[in-house]
Every structure is written in structure tokens, then in C-alpha cells.
Amino acid sequence: MMTIVQILFLFSSALLQSEQTDTLALFHGSRIEKKIALTFDACPSSTHGGFDSSIVQTLVDSGVPATFFLSGKWILKHRREAKMLASVPNFELGNHSYSHPHCMNISDDSVQHELQRTELLLKNISKTSSRLFRPPYAETDGRIKRIAQNLGLVTVMYDLASGDPDSTISRERLVRYVVSHTRNGSIIVMHVNGRGWHTAEALPEIIQSLRHKGFVFIKVSDFLAVHGSANDFSVKKKNR
């Protein structure tokens, strides 16, 4: 049984660690402007490694910019869809590793290989290099962020997990949760690989409600373009 002092010590050292390491990652944009970014992960899950085209249709129909983080394995299975995403001017593509490993459990070389392999695939479909990396399972630390940075990639986390991989969350709940938790500068994560159970159904109302609240959708790189680097927006505490 830990004493209160031991618990407090563990808590404060965890904060200290995140203060040191979060300087290379982007969790959100400026809290001053009503700009927000929708992001969609395409993880290569064997059971839900599909593609939810109605999400893309909604984004295109509504003229909403979005950032898609594609895993290399998903690209290989969905080359046509990946090329289509790359062709939409309002969209940008980022790197979501190759095989979606727990990066903190693998060597530097393996992490580098995961990122480089997907960079090649992204370059092949979009003719440009990606600048953004979202770690699988949102698991990262100073080592992973530095490896990404050395490859020219900014680590992009999020401050609002929609919860869309949870099949028990209804369309209504998803809408309510996302709309009520979005703040200025929010980076919202959802899934485009069929793992977001009600994402497509919820998205039109999410977009409409957030616009009604005055939010403007931008791409993640637009947060970086204005201020130059992730360091400007780094937060000392993930849940702040």
C-alpha cells in the first residue's frame, strides 16, 4: 500500500517527465483563436482495417479541411483511397507508422524504419513529404519524438479524443461529447478506417454545431505554419 507522500512523489515526477519531453509534440493550437483541427487515423487493424468513405464525403460536401494519419500497411491495402485523399486540396496526410507498433517497446532503428517506410509510401502517393507524425496508441516519449524530429516530422498528439473506437458510444453521445469538449485550438482525433463506429453518422452534426459555435476548421499544419514549430504550443501537462 503506497502512502500519500509516495503517491504525490510519483505524481510530481510524472509531471516533471512530461514537462521535459512534451516540448517536441503538438497537442493543440492557439487557445486564443477559434480554430480547430479534425484529424482521422487510418490504423491497420486486421479486424477494422477498412475505409469509411462517407466520412470523406461529408468533409468534402461541407468544405471542411482535415488531416489524415495513414499507417503504411493501411496505404498498401487502400492505395486507391489513399491517392484520393491526397488529391483533395483541403486534406493533408501524415505518418501513422508502418505496422502500428507500440513504439516505446521497439529499438531506435525499428522506430526509424517504421517512419521511413511510411514516408516513402506517402511520398509515392502524394508526391510530397509529410511533416507530421502521429504515434500509434498516442504512445510517445522523448526518444520517439526525437527520432521523428530527426526525420523532419513533428509529433502530433491531440487534446480531444472523440472516443469513436468505442462501439457502445451512440451517435448522439459522440456528437454531444465532441461538441461540448471542443475548445479554441483543439485537435480532435477520430478514425477513418471503419473503427470509428458512429463517426460518419455523427460528423455532419458535429461540423454544423461547431460552426454554429463559431469554430473554424483548419489543417494541423496550419497551426504550425503560423507559429513555425510545435514548441510554441507545447503544453506542460497533457490534460491541461
Ligand SMILES: [Zn+2]
Ligand atoms: Zn492508430
